[in-house]
Amino acid sequence: MVDEGERKGAKIFWISLPFIITSCFIIPSIIYGINSGEEGSYWFIFLPGMAFCIFPWAKILALGIQTYVTARAFHITKEMYESNPELNELKNKGVKWAVITPLTWIIVFLSMMIGVGIYNAGKPRDKLIPSSIEQRDTREVPVVSDHSEGKVETNEKVETSGKVETSKIDIPPPFIENSNVHKRLQFYDTLIYRLIPVPFLGMLTGAIFLIRTLIGRWWKWKKIPLGWKIVPFVAIACFILPIQSTFLIAAPMERMIRTETLKFLNSLSDNANVIINGKTVDNPSDVISRLQTLATIQAHHSHPTNRIRIQVLSSDYSLTLELGRDSDIPSEYWIFYPGYRHTQLNEIGRITTNIFDGY
Helix, strand or coil, X not given: CCCHXXXXXXXXXXXXXHHHHHHHHHHHHHHHHHHHCCCXXXXXXXXXXXXXXXXXXXXXXXXXXXXXXXHHHCCCCHHHCCCCHHHHHHHHHHHHHHHHHHHHHHHHHHHHHHHHHHHHHHCCCCCCCCCEEEEECEEXXXXXXXXXXXXXXXEEEEEXXXXXXXXXXXXXXXXXXXXXXXXXHHHHHHHHHHHCHHHXXXXXXXXXXXXXXXXXXXXXXXXXXXXXXXXXXXXXXHHHHHHHHHHHHHHHHHHHHHHHHHHHHHCCCCCCEEEECCEECCCHHHHHHHHCCCECCCCCCCCEEEEEEEEEECCCCEEEEEEEEECCCCCEEEEECCCCHHHHHCCCEEEECCCCCCC
């Protein structure tokens, strides 16, 4: 016979087991976050969401282990499962948690989306670069040199001393927005953002079905009304199809913008200007040559950090890009095109360089 102390000890263990399983996933994630210097959204949004998603799954796993151990301890066969009250209780708990788990995932996913939106909205955003940029004024001034044969006056470019005088550089119109693919890119961008709410409707439909199943105890009696049988298929279709469609639309959109970007960069003359974070650079050709290496690079489970805003100006058009330094590889930069909502948040390619280390 099992004494009362052992029974209490076993009860505490089975209650603690889901927390132990959850911690096995959370602790390595915490260590990773500390070592990689993750930002606030990782700690306040992603990790709590991950914990809430893992725990119900860990609870199901713990109930399964407990059922197996109990059956082996009392030598219970499959035929004896239904007549054993303890195993029946564990089975019912497992079914309930199987219903709770997807509901929790839906709630956590929606909460994380809202949390990320609030977090990003609260972050200070860089001011947009104005339509004209100030640059230092260099002008030709007479310089008198002493020679043995007399004084010679020459013109040299020198920077004015004291306060730096400035002149305005007018920003030409954007190149891609004036290309023949702009309307198609606008259509893609609008379509992607029209599809975003549809998966949420699918998750809401699935949540309603699961709640109604739990209330009506269909999970126990397996008597789902005919009218409700179509609901899971509608929910799955509303969730999967828009996501797949978004990927199918996003890929050609990113490819087209990448092509137009390289087309503009490769057509630049030697007198093109480059502005980084609102300041003109002395070596525009070096920056342009690095940007010309824009290409797709295989992802490696990292994310972009602080962004650098670059404007490349020709005599007729301009190109604005945002470069996000990779969280794992400092010399790798994610390239974003802020002209469209999708490519403002999703990369069009990457480059590898050390020329922007000072920014």
